Amino acid sequence: MKLYHSSNVSVIKPDIIYSRDYLDFGKGFYLTSIHEQAVRYGQRFIRRQREAWLNAYEFEFNSSEWKILELDSYDKDWLDFVASCRAGNDVSDFDLVIGGIANDKVIQTLDRYFDGELSEDKALGLLKYERPNIQYCxxxxxxxxxxxxxxxxxxL
Structure with a gap:
């Protein structure tokens, strides 16, 4: 499958060591299968007066050879995993995590949940109406x- 990664540099050989901590699915190399989404993400660099690069890859794997977590919806499992990763408490050893991106609308709900403004039930109630844009980490x-x-x- 073809996947995309936007960055302020050309990334020919991705390396986990350069990944940031405390992201949605923890430290890793993040990609999307949605070309338009990758281009929109790249626009952030341009708005900050930086170069923007759209990197394209072919991703092929045998799911039986790797430890994979798939989070198909913004549900309790997704919320708990993202909360754990963003707090730096994730101790799982997944090779690949596939699930919804915390886009602008979703991030507002997450921030309110993390700040204690929303209960888990209320946050999940708001998230259930959102259709996930899938990311691969x-x-x-x-x-x-x-x-x-x-x-x-x-x-770009």
Whole structure:
């Protein structure tokens, strides 16, 4: 499958070591299958007077060889996992996590939940109406090296 990653640099050989901590699915290399979403994300760099690059990859893997977590909706499992990762409390060893992106609307609900303004039930009630835009977070260097092949990088 073809996946995209936006950055302020061309990323030919992704490396987990450069990933930030405390993101939705923890430390990893984040990608999307939605071209338009990757381009929109890249616009953030341009608005900050920085270069923006759209990197494209081919991602092929055998699911039986890897430890994978799929979170298909904004439900309790998704909310608990994101809360754990963003707090730096994730101790799981998944190679790949697939699930919804915390977009602008979702992030507002998450922030209110993390701040204690919303209960878990209220947050889940608001999130159930949102349709997830799926992101892929490759969390192991071995999976990056074995399964993700760079196709091209182009400046936006």
């Amino acid at each position: 490759i969390r192991s260097q071995k999976m990056l090296d074995d399964c993700l092949k760079h196709i091209e990088s182009r400046q």
